[in-house]
Amino acid sequence: MTTSDLLALREATLRIGPGGVAEFTHRRPEARNALSMAMREDYRDMLERVENDRGIRALIVTGSDGSFCAGGDVKGMAAMHASQSEAGAAAQARSRIAADHHRWLDRLRSLDVPVIAAVDGPAFGAGASIALMADFVLASTRASFCMVFARMGMVPDFGAFHTLPRLVGLAKAKELMMTARRFGAEEARSLGIVHAVHEPACLLDEARHLAARLARGPRDALGMIKNSLNRSFDCDYRTMAEIEAHQQAVAMSLPFHADAVQRFLRKESPAYDWDRAVEGKGTA
Structure with a gap:
């Protein structure tokens, strides 16, 4: 720093x-x-x-x-x-x-x-x-x-x-x-x-x-996951389903998702792979 x-x-x-x-x-x-x-x-x-x-x-x-x-x-x-x-x-x-x-x-x-x-x-x-x-x-x-x-x-x-x-x-x-x-x-x-x-x-x-x-994860998707979990105890199923549908549409329109799809098609490792980070060395 x-x-x-x-x-x-x-x-x-x-x-x-x-x-x-x-x-x-x-x-x-x-x-x-x-x-x-x-x-x-x-x-x-x-x-x-x-x-x-x-x-x-x-x-x-x-x-x-x-x-x-x-x-x-x-x-x-x-x-x-x-x-x-x-x-x-x-x-x-x-x-x-x-x-x-x-x-x-x-x-x-x-x-x-x-x-x-x-x-x-x-x-x-x-x-x-x-x-x-x-x-x-x-x-x-x-x-x-x-x-x-x-x-x-x-x-x-x-x-x-x-x-x-x-x-x-x-x-x-x-x-x-x-x-x-x-x-x-x-x-x-x-x-x-x-x-x-x-x-x-x-x-x-x-x-x-x-x-x-x-x-290193998808900033927007993680933010939406956090937001939904914070609200999940206070909302009924239908409300959470509506939130989920909206957030998924947003997440799938972002560059991180498009890159992840291409990585999958190319048989490459995901950019954000927690299990690989745990098993690897020098991963942060």
Whole structure:
């Protein structure tokens, strides 16, 4: 990467690497990368770049200094309590803030490129919720997750009511949210939250390896697959069939499909062949 590939934001950085793999890194180590208002602005700026750059084909979201994201900024919460003496005004302000962060969270969830969360250390509260927005979660052996909200007399936020029960089932989601207990990487993998567990020193390289392989795929088709799967739990069969028909017509009109057909006729390997990449050597 060259220096032009690095964008320094307020409390995060965005790097655009080879093959169109972008890396968004939380950089607030003094607070274990807690999600401040400034970092939320960084997410908006990052999303603006990724959404408008067709050269970006995969996104990695990660932390720094042994922490993914320790959750919400409790000191910021204390300041809000101190500055808003009237309960009604405080509730209205918090409602506006929540509505605002759901706008950029939906953009993160709906990105038309694969999103990988590389979780090293704690992913608590909002940090865990952000990880759940990713398409793939890779965790280090020292990663830990916690729906910590109930400890603070709060309810889960940042989309966790939507994402967690779809991943682990309703009963398990109730247990994790109502006990607010901490759980490690291996349990998270057994629950279907984590895709793979790696040693801390290897985690980011493994995330880059996965991102690079996904980035070689059909960008538009993968984006449509992701979009349809995100909607599949909320739509009936007929609606999903209509979406499928429309997306298939679009996909089959694109150059990637035409090239794949010609490769098949010439008895050549597909340009995007996951099994061949797994079995081959030096494949990213």
